[in-house]
Amino acid sequence: MKIYADNAATTKMSPAAIRAMMSCLEETYGNPSSLYALGQEAKETLEKARAAIAAVINAEPQEIIITSGGSEADNQALRSAALAGKKKGKTHLISTAFEHHAVLHTLKKLEDEGFAVTLLPVHENGLVRLEEVAAAIREDTCLVSVMTANNEIGTVQPIGEIGALCREKGVTFHTDAVQAVGHLPLDVKAQQIDMLSASAHKFHGPKGVGFLYVRKGVPLTNLIEGGAQERGKRAGTENVAAAVSMAAALKETAGSMAETEARLRPLRDRLIAGLGEIPHSALNGDAVHRLPGNVNFCFEGIEGESLLLLLDDRGICASSGSACTSGSLDPSHVLLAIGRVHDVAHGSLRLTLGEDATEEQVDYIIQNVKEVVEYLRSFSPIWRDLTSGKAAFIL
Amino acid sequence: MALYSEKVMEHFRHPRNVGVIEDASGVGEVGNAKCGDIMKMYLKIEDDTVVDAKFETFGCGSAIASSSMATELIIGKPLSDVAKLTNKAVAEALDGLPAYKMHCSVLAEEAIQSALEDYYGKHPEKRPQA
Ligand SMILES: Cc1ncc(COP(=O)(O)O)c(C=O)c1O
Ligand SMILES: [Zn+2]
Numbered sequence: 001m002k003i004y005a006d007n008a009a010t011t012k013m014s015p016a017a018i019r020a021m022m023s024c025l026e027e028t029y030g031n032p033s034s035l036y037a038l039g040q041e042a043k044e045t046l047e048k049a050r051a052a053i054a055a056v057i058n059a060e061p062q063e064i065i066i067t068s069g070g071s072e073a074d075n076q077a078l079r080s081a082a083l084a085g086k087k088k089g090k091t092h093l094i095s096t097a098f099e100h101h102a103v104l105h106t107l108k109k110l111e112d113e114g115f116a117v118t119l120l121p122v123h124e125n126g127l128v129r130l131e132e133v134a135a136a137i138r139e140d141t142c143l144v145s146v147m148t149a150n151n152e153i154g155t156v157q158p159i160g161e162i163g164a165l166c167r168e169k170g171v172t173f174h175t176d177a178v179q180a181v182g183h184l185p186l187d188v189k190a191q192q193i194d195m196l197s198a199s200a201h202k203f204h205g206p207k208g209v210g211f212l213y214v215r216k217g218v219p220l221t222n223l224i225e226g227g228a229q230e231r232g233k234r235a236g237t238e239n240v241a242a243a244v245s246m247a248a249a250l251k252e253t254a255g256s257m258a259e260t261e262a263r264l265r266p267l268r269d270r271l272i273a274g275l276g277e278i279p280h281s282a283l284n285g286d287a288v289h290r291l292p293g294n295v296n297f298c299f300e301g302i303e304g305e306s307l308l309l310l311l312d313d314r315g316i317c318a319s320s321g322s323a324c325t326s327g328s329l330d331p332s333h334v335l336l337a338i339g340r341v342h343d344v345a346h347g348s349l350r351l352t353l354g355e356d357a358t359e360e361q362v363d364y365i366i367q368n369v370k371e372v373v374e375y376l377r378s379f380s381p382i383w384r385d386l387t388s389g390k391a392a393f394i395l
Numbered sequence: 396m397a398l399y400s401e402k403v404m405e406h407f408r409h410p411r412n413v414g415v416i417e418d419a420s421g422v423g424e425v426g427n428a429k430c431g432d433i434m435k436m437y438l439k440i441e442d443d444t445v446v447d448a449k450f451e452t453f454g455c456g457s458a459i460a461s462s463s464m465a466t467e468l469i470i471g472k473p474l475s476d477v478a479k480l481t482n483k484a485v486a487e488a489l490d491g492l493p494a495y496k497m498h499c500s501v502l503a504e505e506a507i508q509s510a511l512e513d514y515y516g517k518h519p520e521k522r523p524q525a
Contacts, residue, residue, distance in 0.1 A: 381433050381451040
């Protein structure tokens, strides 16, 4: 059996997204800035895509800036808010400890440049607390950035409440919605979101394209200077084929959101229940406030990379937050942020189901994870110490 | 392109000499759970020769493959050779490791040296004179 259970890393392009891209590459190859018909046709195609994208999150088309992906959107959102704040003497930024590195590393840079950064805790359940956001906001706060859904543990944050709070306090609110767009209902007006980042390859579109929603009136700074494309906020001849493909993918994925969620939730919960039968294991992140396809576990006494390699041999594609899979010495900052100690964080497994997941696949995953965990524990010196009583179990 | 060489994957999938030697002559454990790799090496030594070696490893693919290969490289070897085993030799025998995974092969070398130390600690008379 072949099971792709790493949809948080990336998704397979949908046939509609591929068709849209191919037809654009073949037929609509003009430069949108050119005045002859072929160019204007490309421009029209691009603007239709923009409108389709905007509609999904209840934004206006001119509020959508097409970028090279989620990372660029995050970088531009944070830099823009920081610069706008600085002009008013506001240099304090608020975010959370478990953001994607596209956010965290940008904040680190801004800190080096003189901004003050507060990273809120996300607690054991992987959820930001509204009252802690409120308490962190100061006179000089210019941005609150809280991700809609975490990419590792899938926890879904109270975005609407944070949006309302920020609007009331007059602070710009950005959310990295890369894992949520197309999968969870989003409404930038109702949720009072000022900026939102998204990436096409997380909803069956192509890699290397995404978008930044910026509410009308919220100032934006360029990361890339040059021509006047994207309202002058992002220079460079537009990748029309990628934008069109992204729009096609998003329309389709978002269009079946409710059915997908209704189908995936029970499968996810079945997977959680099955893996929970493994002794000395624990689910990472809140069981209820989480993405419909996300499962993330820690198994005590084993290391994640060897788990992934053996699951790959059995046809299962998954991921882990162990140090050895990241190429660094530390396990995932997300798992550390929810209080998992190093010993346990190394033994993590993330499974993110796709729309087409089946009960049969879920049962196959449960069976195989059980077998592989048991096998790896059979020659783990840590497991020996735990089972012999030399060390105390954490989970 | 796979992450690891065929040789690494072969040793990872079918590790040699996994387990425990109950009456080991020397035991060495290195690494820690914080960094994500722990290796425990058991040596059976007779007549200044490693007659058997077994290991237990908590770690990534290259840590498990390095442990397995290291035991193969030292079984039947005189202690004078075993003392000279380097992580480079382990990695080479595995047809190479990705650069950022070399530290895992260092653990194999260190686990063996630590087991040897344990043995010499118990049998100071066997320690080679410098
Ligand atoms: C939450 C989150 N933010 C940002 C990104 C970066 O997106 P991209 O790969 O399109 O740059 C990702 C993708 O891994 C993500 O999961
Ligand atoms: Zn390793």
